[in-house]
Amino acid sequence: MISTAILEDLRRIVGAEHVRTDADTVRENSTDATKRFHPADVIVFVDNAAQVSDIVRLSNREAIPVVSRGGGVGYAGGAIPIAGGIVISLRRMNRILEISPVDLLVVLEPGVITDDLHQAVEAKGLFYPPDPASLKQSSIGGNVAHNAGGPRAFKYGVTRQYLLGLDVVLPTGELIRTGGRVVKNAVGYDLTDLMCGSEGTLGIITKLTMRLLPKPETVFTVMGLFRSVRSAAEAANQLIVAGIIPSKLELVDRQSLAAIRSYLKDENIETSVPLPASANALLLVEVDGGRVAALASLDRVRESLSRSALDVQEAGDGTELWAIRRYLSPAVGRIRPNKINEDIVVPRSRVPDYLEAMETLQAECGLPIVCFGHVGDGNMHVNVMIDAANASELENGERAKRRVFELAVEMGGTISGEHGIGIMKSEFLTLALQPEAIAAMKRIKAALDPNNIMNPGKIFPCT
Numbered sequence: 001m002i003s004t005a006i007l008e009d010l011r012r013i014v015g016a017e018h019v020r021t022d023a024d025t026v027r028e029n030s031t032d033a034t035k036r037f038h039p040a041d042v043i044v045f046v047d048n049a050a051q052v053s054d055i056v057r058l059s060n061r062e063a064i065p066v067v068s069r070g071g072g073v074g075y076a077g078g079a080i081p082i083a084g085g086i087v088i089s090l091r092r093m094n095r096i097l098e099i100s101p102v103d104l105l106v107v108l109e110p111g112v113i114t115d116d117l118h119q120a121v122e123a124k125g126l127f128y129p130p131d132p133a134s135l136k137q138s139s140i141g142g143n144v145a146h147n148a149g150g151p152r153a154f155k156y157g158v159t160r161q162y163l164l165g166l167d168v169v170l171p172t173g174e175l176i177r178t179g180g181r182v183v184k185n186a187v188g189y190d191l192t193d194l195m196c197g198s199e200g201t202l203g204i205i206t207k208l209t210m211r212l213l214p215k216p217e218t219v220f221t222v223m224g225l226f227r228s229v230r231s232a233a234e235a236a237n238q239l240i241v242a243g244i245i246p247s248k249l250e251l252v253d254r255q256s257l258a259a260i261r262s263y264l265k266d267e268n269i270e271t272s273v274p275l276p277a278s279a280n281a282l283l284l285v286e287v288d289g290g291r292v293a294a295l296a297s298l299d300r301v302r303e304s305l306s307r308s309a310l311d312v313q314e315a316g317d318g319t320e321l322w323a324i325r326r327y328l329s330p331a332v333g334r335i336r337p338n339k340i341n342e343d344i345v346v347p348r349s350r351v352p353d354y355l356e357a358m359e360t361l362q363a364e365c366g367l368p369i370v371c372f373g374h375v376g377d378g379n380m381h382v383n384v385m386i387d388a389a390n391a392s393e394l395e396n397g398e399r400a401k402r403r404v405f406e407l408a409v410e411m412g413g414t415i416s417g418e419h420g421i422g423i424m425k426s427e428f429l430t431l432a433l434q435p436e437a438i439a440a441m442k443r444i445k446a447a448l449d450p451n452n453i454m455n456p457g458k459i460f461p462c463t
């Protein structure tokens with residue numbers, strides 16, 4: 001419980017109107033997309049780095065947990081203040097400070113919503129590729145904290161590849177600058193990279209410098225329908241072997257397709273996208289670039305997919321196809337009331353085996369397992385569908401979840417491609433990392449955060 005004196009200190013730092021302890025604000029800012037909840041003692045809406053630094057110094061001195069929060073749509077429980085304390089909301093720090101077409105970079109604050117960044121740079125003919133599906137709610141600070149990816153990661157890489165420099169408040173309160181405006185930098189340890197993916201446990205990002213690209217001139221989309229998930233995954237790999245690098249390469253499995261079909265029917269949604277019952281998997285492929293080059297890639301994709309697909313359809317800029325992809329979430333949500341939603345990664349060559357293993361696991365555990373996602377990266381979203389109110393189904397689902405992770409690791413992969421660890425996967429960390437590697441990470445955490453005040457209990461259980 002935070003004392004009245006500390007609340008007074010917080011009011012002095014950010015202004016009384018930005019320090020909130022009312023139940024609605026606390027509820028809203030103490031959860032995330034996992035829907036789990038643990039109340040913070042107080043929510044503080046900061047406006048600048050100096051305020052963040054003052055609050056963190058106070059937290060460190062008084063040993064009060066402090067949790068940074070961006071859009072609050074993480075899937076790992078990272079922004080949930082499981083030890084109570086102070087939540088620092090960065091949503092007021094949402095200014096884009098500079099867009100430089102010469103240095104090809106943008107300087108911005110962490111609370112900028114990902115989609116706002118996209119629109120701002122695209123208005124100037126520039127391009128920020130990372131495109132998490134949550135982009136209308138997620139913040140750029142949260143994206144860096146989880147090293148977010150998205151469908152375009154296959155060609156363009158994840159958030160880390162666009163990070164040039166950060167301003168960060170360390171857990172002891174110092175404001176440091178890492179990296180900078182330069183694209184090459186070989187000076188000292190790479191603290192920018194260390195902060196990326198650290199889930200708000202090593203520092204609070206207060207400013208970012210991100211790399212940009214010129215915006216591709218055009219985009220074309222193709223859809224391939226396949227008899228089996230293996231043939232779809234193998235067709236995706238054939239594209240790569242043929243030297244084609246699509247800007248997006250997404251797979252939708254049999255269960256997902258069935259869910260979409262019945263959703264479209266029940267909701268009376270008309271679409272020109274054919275989804276025949278004979279198709280058990282779908283590949284969505286997008287190519288981009290200059291018009292001539294993109295058209296040439298389109299031809300090669302069509303030709304490559306045609307070798308094994310039941311049907312190949314062009315879809316212009318893909319508006320209708322991507323709409324179908326967006327129906328996936330509500331459609332799958334109707335299979336069972338709850339889902340255990342994971343985002344494993346395996347080497348791309350093992351995706352066909354992994355997807356087949358999920359079909360076997362589904363038969364073994366008797367629960368629907370729905371797979372879709374970024375097949376080009378080997379990053380699949382695996383959803384074990386359950387009714388959490390049914391104790392045996394919940395237990396069965398938890399056992400299946402462990403197998404989902406074990407199989408990924410056995411095939412040379414790992415337990416998260418983009419959602420991070422937070423509280424949701426910390427108990428499985430030892431499946432993915434050696435004890436010595438975990439110990440080294442904990443030493444880094446202890447060196448930077450000697451009082452363990454910054455987002456305690458995340459990534460590592462019991463820290």
Ligand SMILES: Cc1cc2nc3c(=O)[nH]c(=O)nc-3n(C[C@H](O)[C@H](O)[C@H](O)COP(=O)(O)OP(=O)(O)OC[C@H]3O[C@@H](n4cnc5c(N)ncnc54)[C@H](O)[C@@H]3O)c2cc1C
Nearest residue numbers: 070071072073074078133134139141142145149200205418
């Ligand atoms: C429908 C849906 C679709 C999604 N699709 C994708 C996807 O395609 N790809 C993907 O990668 N993820 C996806 N996600 C997961 C999620 O949206 C991302 O992890 C996103 O990056 C979270 O951003 P946020 O601003 O909401 O972070 P929050 O949930 O607010 O916080 C997440 C973590 O970041 C830390 N953090 C936040 N701001 C800062 C800061 N300024 N400094 C330091 N640490 C900070 C928090 O402490 C916490 O640990 C999806 C989520 C949903 C609900």
